[in-house]
Amino acid sequence: MPKTKPVIGVLALQGDVREHAAMLEKAGARALPVRRERELSEVDGLVLPGGESTTMSRLLETFELLDPLRARLAEGLPAFGSCAGMILLARQALDGRQDQHQLDALDVVVRRNAFGRQVDSFEEDLDVEGLEGGPLHAVFIRAPWVEKAGAGVRVLARVPRTEAAGAAADRIVAIRQGAVLATAFHPELTGDERVHRLFVGIVQET
Ligand code: GLN
Numbered sequence: 463m464p465k466t467k468p469v470i471g472v473l474a475l476q477g478d479v480r481e482h483a484a485m486l487e488k489a490g491a492r493a494l495p496v497r498r499e500r501e502l503s504e505v506d507g508l509v510l511p512g513g514e515s516t517t518m519s520r521l522l523e524t525f526e527l528l529d530p531l532r533a534r535l536a537e538g539l540p541a542f543g544s545c546a547g548m549i550l551l552a553r554q555a556l557d558g559r560q561d562q563h564q565l566d567a568l569d570v571v572v573r574r575n576a577f578g579r580q581v582d583s584f585e586e587d588l589d590v591e592g593l594e595g596g597p598l599h600a601v602f603i604r605a606p607w608v609e610k611a612g613a614g615v616r617v618l619a620r621v622p623r624t625e626a627a628g629a630a631a632d633r634i635v636a637i638r639q640g641a642v643l644a645t646a647f648h649p650e651l652t653g654d655e656r657v658h659r660l661f662v663g664i665v666q667e668t
Pocket of ligand 1: 511512513514515516544545546547549574575603604605606
């Protein structure tokens with residue numbers, strides 16, 4: 463029997479919702495925007511897009527999604543966070559706001575806007591563990607990096623040591639812990655759906 467298409471939600475409070483939905487469809491899933499608790503209860507996995515983690519944290523409260531989302535993550539809901547999504551999933555964010563909520567689904571400490579204030583955006587080809595077909599072109603936009611990762615966290619990619627990378631060389635920018643995946647960059651923007659395929663695979667396995 464062919465596997466049924468997993469239904470993957472995209473948290474639709476802010477950010478690159480349409481782009482993630484398009485990539486998920488391309489990668490073999492059915493994408494569903496999630497703004498309500500009922501929608502959250504219908505999905506097999508959830509993408510948390512980039513945007514502004516402080517704003518998304520506030521909107522999670524406004525839409526009464528914070529506690530239901532925490533509960534589903536604690537039950538093992540597969541999740542993929544890019545950029546601000548990675549920040550939200552982390553247990554701690556440095557250079558965040560005092561009142562910013564953490565979903566605590568990843569045993570990592572991230573630093574917001576880590577690539578420096580001048581460097582609004584930065585692009586680099588990355589070798590990502592688990593992706594076949596060569597390096598992935600990664601676009602970083604006011605991106606975080608992972609400053610500390612617990613023993614249960616698998617590092618999938620680091621910034622290579624190039625001239626452009628400068629002080630960001632070797633920083634951790636893609637991780638996986640169980641069914642939770644996160645990238646500091648925006649794989650929804652480059653037309654290469656391999657990261658989304660990896661996530662769809664995680665959802666199908668789970
Ligand atoms: N700097 C943003 C934050 O702190 C993240 C940027 C992004 O998602 N592109 O939430």
